[in-house]
Amino acid sequence: MTEQRDNQVRSREYPDPHEMNKPVPPAxxxxxxxxxxxxxSYIVSTGRDDDPTLGDRRTVATLEGKVKGAVSTANGADLYAANCVACHQASGAGLAGAFPPLAGSEWVAGPDNILANILLHGITGRLTVRGATYNGAMPSFKDKFDDREIAAVLSHIRANFGNTAPQVSANVVQRERAASKARTTPWNGDDELxxxx
Ligand code: HEC
Known part of the structure; x- marks a missing residue:
């Protein structure tokens, strides 16, 4: 009896679904x-205009293109943050006894040709800043920065940390770089500068 009812139930069920033969339409x-x-063809035909050797060291100045002599404090701020804060601090106050302050420094406000030379070749030996004597090593940036970048970072430190000296032009940096081409060592502190x- 139960077997008969079971068979009736089974015969009422729908068959299992199965895949139909429907190929992907040609369209x-x-x-x-x-x-x-x-x-x-898009990948092949699109020209790449970014030089891969620049890697992550590209700065905003590089990406903006080569505008001769142009100075932007935005670039200077970026360059300062990436290359100077470790020693001179974000506030430009330096670290007593080790790194001289840029804030209120007579070198920052002084002649722009000397300032350009400080960045190009660096300094070692005794250096007097705001009455205190330092004897550290300021690295050279002549291979790292082009004239425009040095001008931008110098203009940045001259317009910040309470400093109000005029901007430094890339032409000055270019002239000083050419004049000191043969130099391979840092300036020897106060004496040489x-x-x-
Ligand atoms: C590795 C640490 C270090 C870094 C990085 C560094 N400096 Fe210096 N800087 C020094 C030291 C040390 C002196 C003093 C040198 C001496 O005592 O002979 C100095 C001196 C100076 C001076 C002259 C003195 C003064 O305080 O005004 C200026 C201007 C200057 N640095 C600007 C910069 C700028 C701009 C950058 C970034 C592009 C930079 N420095 C990066 C360590 C550094």
Missing amino acids: VIAIVAGLLLWAV AKLK
Whole structure:
């Protein structure tokens, strides 16, 4: 009896669904193939204008293009944050006994040709800043920065930390770089820098 009812129940069930033979429409294949062709030809035909050797060291100044002599404090701020804060601090106050302050410094406000030379070649030996004597090592930036970048970072330190000296032009940096081309060592503190005046 139960067996009979079971069979009745089974015979009322729907058959299992199964996949139908429906191939992808040719139109869809054509569209996908067309897109693929276009994508490949796009990659091949698009010229790359960013030099991969620049890597992560590219600065805003590099990406903005080579505008001769242009100075922007925005670049200077970026360059300062990336290259100077470790020693001279974000506030420009330096670290007593180790790194001299840029805030209120007579070197920052002084002649722009000397300032350009400080960045180009660096300094070692005794250096007097705001009455205190330092004897550290300021690195050279002549290979790292171009004239425009040195001008931008110098203009930045001259317009910040309470300093109000005029901007430094890239032409001054270019002139000083050419004049001191043969130099391979840092300036020897007060003694040598004083002679540049
Ligand atoms: C590794 C640490 C270090 C870094 C990085 C550094 N400096 Fe210096 N800087 C010094 C030291 C040390 C002196 C003093 C040198 C001496 O005692 O002979 C100095 C001196 C100076 C001076 C002259 C003295 C003064 O305080 O005004 C200026 C201007 C200056 N640095 C600007 C910069 C700028 C701009 C940058 C970034 C592009 C920079 N420095 C990066 C360590 C550094």
